[in-house]
């Protein structure tokens with residue numbers, strides 16, 4: 001059983017790298033942002049409570065976040081472990097998490113700010129099926145149409161320059177202290193997120209002592 005956390009600024013490839021790792025190691029990939037986006041798209045009560053905060057690029061309240069994470073992990077569909085992405089984002093969330101779960105490692109993806117801006121503003125999402133695209137690294141075959149379902153590709157509501165600035169500020173103020181806390185427990189491996197995704201995945205596996213990645 002392996003339990004990992006992946007952290008990094010917006011656009012550093014947390015989702016992509018978690019998916020690659022989860023697929024090979026049979027881990028459950030838990031993206032807290034995806035869970036919230038699902039609630040917004042599905043017009044649930046939780047979606048109504050979080051939509052505006054998310055669109056502004058602000059953090060959802062800790063009580064709601066902790067409930068979502070607890071409910072998700074209580075499904076116990078993670079026999080081989082999990083990789084959690086987008087959580088914890090501040091000290092209180094980290095303490096809540098460490099009280100209930102022991103973890104094997106924290107992957108920290110590092111990316112300079114100019115590159116964050118370039119990547120995030122190129123990000124697109126299928127309005128119908130939720131598939132992720134990027135106009136730099138993962139272009140759709142037909143512009144503005146999803147390759148899988150033909151749905152319209154739209155920017156994420158929180159990928160505006162203003163919302164990005166707010167998220168970067170939060171990341172530095174609130175998430176960096178979480179990294180410090182994890183570093184003290186010697187959980188953290190920091191990986192340069194600038195190379196293409198296969199090299200980043202190989203580096204993550206080498207640093208976690210896992211078998212090499214074979215695409």
Ligand code: AMP
Pocket residue numbers: 010032033034036053054055057058059060061065085086087088089093158167
């Ligand atoms: P992400 O896809 O990880 O960037 O998350 C999208 C949005 O969901 C964030 O901007 C927050 O509004 C919310 N969110 C996701 N994870 C958390 C968290 N751990 N704490 C608070 N808000 C979160």
